[in-house]
Amino acid sequence: MTKKNAVVDKEFCVACGACTKVCPKNAISVFCGKYAVTAENLCIGCGICEKICPAGVIDIMEARTL
Template sequence: MRKGAPTFRKRRGKMARRLASVDRRRCVSCGACENTCPRNAIRVWKGLFARVEGSLCIGCTLCARVCPAVCIDMRERSVE
């Protein structure tokens, strides 16, 4: 984990209710979300757009707050 990155406690094995979702058409591949995510759950894919790894996302909203293109929304996680 990067120095100064916020830490989050696990919810006793439960997944967060929210999950980051990227609008690929609006993403400008700047990497701000990738650099901010404390769990490395979001990555810029082949320099085209950001992708979220749902199993790593903790729903903290940091990526959505730093996105200059405002292309990341927090959505309810689907129950599987």
């Protein structure tokens, strides 16, 4: 089974924090006011943050197999 994760484009993220407010797992946070980061172990890839992101910098992608 492949796991899905929210992936943030750090270069274009505006760090507004809209994603942090809707995440059901508290898996996404704004790192030092720079950009949003996903905690891959908590993210369930539901895509709610992707839908709310005003900058459109979040994509749901298949997690890399380690």
